[in-house]
Structure formats: structure tokens, C-alpha cells
Amino acid sequence: MTETNEHKPETNTPESASTGTATPTEILSPAPSTTLKKWNRKIHIYLGMYMLLFLWVFSLSGLFMNNPMWFTGGQPDRVKQEAHVNMPESGTRLDKAWDIMRQLNLRGEVYFMREPAPGTFGFLCMRPNVRDFVTVQLDSGDTAINHVTPKNRSIAAIINQMHVFTGNLGERQRDWLPTKIWSFSMDALAIGLIVLVLSSLYMGWHSPHRIGVVISFVLGMAVFAYFMWVQAALA
Numbered sequence: 001m002t003e004t005n006e007h008k009p010e011t012n013t014p015e016s017a018s019t020g021t022a023t024p025t026e027i028l029s030p031a032p033s034t035t036l037k038k039w040n041r042k043i044h045i046y047l048g049m050y051m052l053l054f055l056w057v058f059s060l061s062g063l064f065m066n067n068p069m070w071f072t073g074g075q076p077d078r079v080k081q082e083a084h085v086n087m088p089e090s091g092t093r094l095d096k097a098w099d100i101m102r103q104l105n106l107r108g109e110v111y112f113m114r115e116p117a118p119g120t121f122g123f124l125c126m127r128p129n130v131r132d133f134v135t136v137q138l139d140s141g142d143t144a145i146n147h148v149t150p151k152n153r154s155i156a157a158i159i160n161q162m163h164v165f166t167g168n169l170g171e172r173q174r175d176w177l178p179t180k181i182w183s184f185s186m187d188a189l190a191i192g193l194i195v196l197v198l199s200s201l202y203m204g205w206h207s208p209h210r211i212g213v214v215i216s217f218v219l220g221m222a223v224f225a226y227f228m229w230v231q232a233a234l235a
Helices: 024-028 032-050 052-066 093-104 155-164 177-205 210-234
Strands: 077-084 109-111 120-127 130-137 142-149
Touching: 032 052, 032 177, 093 109, 093 120, 093 130, 093 142, 177 210
Parallel strands: none
Antiparallel strands: 077 142, 109 120, 120 130, 130 142
16 A cells, blocks of 8 residues: 655745745846846847948958058059139139039049149049049139049959048038948947947956956057057157
């Protein structure tokens, strides 16, 4: 004759709660530190994916600029053209430059390099891989356009141009839509990188391998400080 034992369901008592088992309420409402870690990780991943191509472009262009022998270049192609325009009589010099560009069917960012020679009006129309130097004779409207383009139109040259092209070479306001969009994108990229670095610091601080994180951080800071010291010494 066997004896059976009836097992009654255990009720949640203060003693059972002290065993460390998470209750459903605790699972649904994680601790603030756990929530912060979760969101920090999500922000880090999503920002990294969003900025992936931007960072690749700037990394590759930095390599090309630091190693110019990796792609061939040479002197740029220069083509001189003659034209005639009706010189605007009113407006700012930027308004006059826009008017002349419309007459010459040019597009790009306007940049005034220096004071033009007496009796002339000049400016630079600039866009990636293209520079148009425009000089107008005020008395006749005769116009000389020096069209400058690089010999090399490879992917490396285009990426290099994207690295150095800002659309802001002295003028206070960008006046070409693509440069405005590019400028906004670079501002967003810079802010995203700041957030990405801060999230990396947070993740590194809470990493179980904190010694390796600290060593890599100190090494990076030391290299950066060295080059800053060299820059200050050469200034």
C-alpha cells in the first residue's frame, strides 16, 4: 500500500519573495538602470546604422587625403570661355552674381574670393568637382569664364571632394540648396557622433571587461593629446 502526498500550490509569502525570484510585476517594471541600459544600447545601434555610410565616406576620404598616391590626379583641366551678359545695375553683389549665373546657365555656390580688378566684377561659382571663375567687364558686359575640373573623375576623387567640400568658404550664408542640405546633414552627423561617443562611454563603464575598456580609452586619449601637443608646438 502506497502513500500519496498531496502537493498544495505555494503562495507568495515574504519568505518566498526573499529567495530572489522575480515576480511578474518586477519583470514588467524593470529597474531604472536596466531601462537606461536598454535604451542606451538601442540608441547606439540605431545611430550607428543611420550614420554607417556617412562614416564610411569620411573614413575612406580621410585615407585618400592622407595617401594621395593611392589615386592619380595631376593638373586639373582648364577651359576658358567667352560670353556676354547684361550687368545688373542694382542689388547686392550676391544678387548680381545670381543674375549673371542665370544668364550663363551656371549653378553652384557663390564665393567672392578677393576684391576684383578696377572695372570688373568677379566671383567663383563652385560645386563638387567643378569651379567656374567668372569675370565681367563692367563697361561692356564681356565675360570670361574659366571652367576648372579635375582630370580624375574616379570614385576616390569624388569621395575626396565630398570630404573637403563644405559650401562655406567665407560667405556667411549658403546660397545653393545642395550645400544647405549637405550642411544640415553634417550638423546632424556631428551631433549623432557626440551621442554615439557618450553612449559608448556608458556601455564601456558598465562592461564586465572594464579593464580593457579603460586601457583602450586611455590609449586613445594619449594619442590624441600627443597630436594636439605637436599641433600647438608647430603653431
